[in-house]
Amino acid sequence: MVMKLEKVVPFGRSLAEYKSMFALSEADLDKTIVGVGDGPASFNAEMFGMGKSVVSVDPLYVFSSDEIEKQFYSVVDAIIAQVEASSDDWVWTYHESPEHLKENRVNVLRRFLSDYETGKREGRYVVGELPSIDFGKRAFQLALCSHFLFLYSDHLSYDFHRASVREMLRLAPEARIFPLLTLMLQPPPYLQPLIEELASEGFEVTVEKVDYELQRGGNEMLRIRTRA
Template identity: 35%
Template structure:
């Protein structure tokens, strides 16, 4: 892990552990949204998949970090929680603390979420698929909803427009609907040029996209998500195989 590198840059891609309630708020999720098949992409150390499963949702998570042995991943997540908490505390003025109370409450909630994730990873490893955008090992239309938080736009300093378009099109391929949060970068800055370019490319590819307000703001200025919809293209299984084998899987 690298050190915190400056006022606008948290450093390496952070493996976080957001909670189910945070997901509900930042993606404006209703009970109806959780009735089908849902993919968390990238899932990191979030407890969303475990908590959604407990409520009857056919939930899965995908992330390249799941290629690590579970014990190593959990140890890494502990370090990442400390790094994320240190960043949020050092930059407290950039955040709205209403949802958590204060930095200590935020750290406590994330630690609880990470513990739920660790138990679920040990008990049900098949729910956590090792793969990375812009290539997902699932059939077309495998999910009713794909959720993606704090990767696209957040790391616009290192992920270019081409990557954003490819990643969004891939998520739209595997999901009937895609929700991406937030649409600002690490410093809370709006990205009008990047967003306009991405929307134009998606529209040309037949993917409907709109920016929609959500009832959540932790990072100041992060009050909206990008919502994508495309025509259903479910084709059934197009090959068998585990992630990484070159085949496509259908959860």
């Protein structure tokens, strides 16, 4: 798939947000992690700064830092205006207000951009996309995916979701996905069937409440583990 940059909303989240969204423990942070669809999150940059191991995989990384930055600034104000217009759909605890959200997203982007070109050369930002990622079986200990799977259920099929989750579980023995909500703030239609399918195949599947909620109702994570 060739990604069109003008269709992308390059909003990313910070390490603190990743920790809350995925309930990451100190032990989790020491694992080798693949962040699928990390986009312009500063998770990788911040983790790298702490000596931790993250590889981020995203089709966005075909673009240069200048292109990603330009795209961010071309959409940020319109998106924050949309958020302001639908303020009741958002929970203003972690982020206190739409202005604070914008400030956070700008800071995250800056942190990401400061690391991106070097990280790309070091193989920490890799161009790739679900449902097929070019790393070997069990190349990582933990696979994370935030704000992509389930969120875009209106645009991506059940088969795509199933293949993508299987791919995450090929890359790592444990996968976590957040949030369990569509863009319309609805329960994702594929969630329950996928849970049942994975459970029937012997995976340990749990839906867990986490300490992060920005989209109203988006405070749950899916954890899937391969049984030992």
